[in-house]
Amino acid sequence: MKANTKYTVAELITEAGYKPEDVVGKVRVRIGGIPVNDPAKVITFQPEVKKVEVIVGTEAVELEVEGVEKVHTISEGARASLDAEGVETSKQVEAMQKAKAEANKTDEEEIS
Amino acid sequence: MATYTWTLQGTSPTTIDATDIIQFAGAGGFDTAITVGSYNDTTHVESSVGANDSSGNTPNNNKFISQTGGTAGDSQADWGDGTEDIDQITDAECALKINFAHSPAVAITNHILYAYNGSSTTTGPTEVDFRVAESGDANFTEAEGSAAGVTVGDSASATSHDFFFIISASPTTVGEKTAFKIRDELTYT
Numbered sequence: 001m002k003a004n005t006k007y008t009v010a011e012l013i014t015e016a017g018y019k020p021e022d023v024v025g026k027v028r029v030r031i032g033g034i035p036v037n038d039p040a041k042v043i044t045f046q047p048e049v050k051k052v053e054v055i056v057g058t059e060a061v062e063l064e065v066e067g068v069e070k071v072h073t074i075s076e077g078a079r080a081s082l083d084a085e086g087v088e089t090s091k092q093v094e095a096m097q098k099a100k101a102e103a104n105k106t107d108e109e110e111i112s
Numbered sequence: 113m114a115t116y117t118w119t120l121q122g123t124s125p126t127t128i129d130a131t132d133i134i135q136f137a138g139a140g141g142f143d144t145a146i147t148v149g150s151y152n153d154t155t156h157v158e159s160s161v162g163a164n165d166s167s168g169n170t171p172n173n174n175k176f177i178s179q180t181g182g183t184a185g186d187s188q189a190d191w192g193d194g195t196e197d198i199d200q201i202t203d204a205e206c207a208l209k210i211n212f213a214h215s216p217a218v219a220i221t222n223h224i225l226y227a228y229n230g231s232s233t234t235t236g237p238t239e240v241d242f243r244v245a246e247s248g249d250a251n252f253t254e255a256e257g258s259a260a261g262v263t264v265g266d267s268a269s270a271t272s273h274d275f276f277f278i279i280s281a282s283p284t285t286v287g288e289k290t291a292f293k294i295r296d297e298l299t300y301t
Contacts, residue, residue, distance in 0.1 A: 006248060006265060032268025033219030033301060046270040053269075072203045072276075074248050082199070083184070085263075086250030090180050090187070093254045104284075 003068040004047040008077040010039035016054040016061040027057040040081045114300065119209040120157050121276075122171035131160040134208075134294065136281040142167065151176040151243075151282045155207050172207045176243045176280035179252060187243075187251040189278055198278055199250045206247050206276035210296055219269045223298035224261030225277060229291040233258045237292035239285045247276035264298070 001007070001015060010020040012031050020039040023029055029036050031043055032052045045052065045065060052063045074082065118128040128134060136152035138144035142164045146152055155173045157166040177188040182197035189198050191205045203209075212220060227242040229235045236242070236256025243252040244262045253262035267273045283289055 033217075034221055034266045034268060042265040044265050044267045044273075046267060046273055048270050048272060049268055072247065078248075079199075082248055083186075083250045086187070087185065089249075089251045089253050090185065092260070093179050093252065096254050096256070096260065100284075 001045070001052070001063055001065050002073070003045045003049045003065050004071075005069050005073045005075060006042050006044050006078040006082075007075045008039065008081050009036045009041045009043065011075055011077045012043065012052070012054060012063065013039070013056070015063055016056065018056055023056050028055065029057075030055040040084070042078045042081050114212065114214045116296075117211040117213070118296075119211070120155060120166055120169075120171045120207060121204065121209050122166065122169045124169040125209070126157045126166035126169045126171060128157050129159075132165060133158040133160075134279075146281075146283055148283050148286055151280045155279075172205060174201075174205075174207045174278040174280050176252060176282070185251070187245065187249075189252075189280065191278070197250075198245050198252065199248065201247060201278060203247050203274070203276040206278050208277040208279050210275045210277070211272060212275075212298065212300065213272045214300055215271050217269045217271045218300040220267040220273050221299050221301070223264035223266070223275070223296075224255075224258070225264060225294065225296045226255040226258055226261030227281075227292060227294050228257055230293045231291075233295060236260070237281075237289065239283060239287075240289045240292050241282040241284060242292070242294075243278075243280045245278045247278065249278075252278070252280075258295075258297075261297070 013020045024039045025037045054061045120126045135156040135158045137154045139153035175190040182188040186197040227237045244255045255262045
């Protein structure tokens, strides 16, 4: 783990020694103060972060952060997660553009 | 105590104060118009009395090019090197930087950024298309109104949190667009 990087919950839980499918959404999980219930959620470690506490149920594990990436980095898992989110976002944008076009058409009809 | 600092990045940063305006403008620079349907060619910070606060700082500009025209459906933008997939942008190349600082350390969740009409946060800006992506995102969000805000990744406990955004806007009709504000919301715990 390095600072100035984005990771997924699944990657961080695995690093803490747990199987994500066994704990995420099943018991209380917090990573760096963030409550989580989705293994695909992306969490950023700011450059100053040196340790991250992972709480799973009643157990706490401290992840050591080994150095800082010079350039903000995105892990492989986080990249896949952000790409998948992007597909959904683009569908929403397309729907919004269609709705706007419809509204403009109605406005023009009312004016004419 | 919490501090919220907005910056238009560039060769030198320009702090965006609460009463300042982020001015999306045409290729001619400060106070020049963008053609209807086109996106910003330059970005500036305008003071409440109309001064160009970012003059001399060579501010970054992020121009929306396409929603899904890039590799594997990625969005594309031009930030000065021609058209590129937005997941290739570096933090330093993003136009907008928002820093949230708090001591002791806090985690950031429920973070969204969006544009609205200046009076109702649920209503998008008037006659403007606004696109935004967090650095690292593969696609733009058309973040118009709070329900459509771009979802910003959670940030683990720290005393200083930097967030970088690609922002771009286009007028859908002629005339200056003033019913257009950008709002950032987050929860810190």
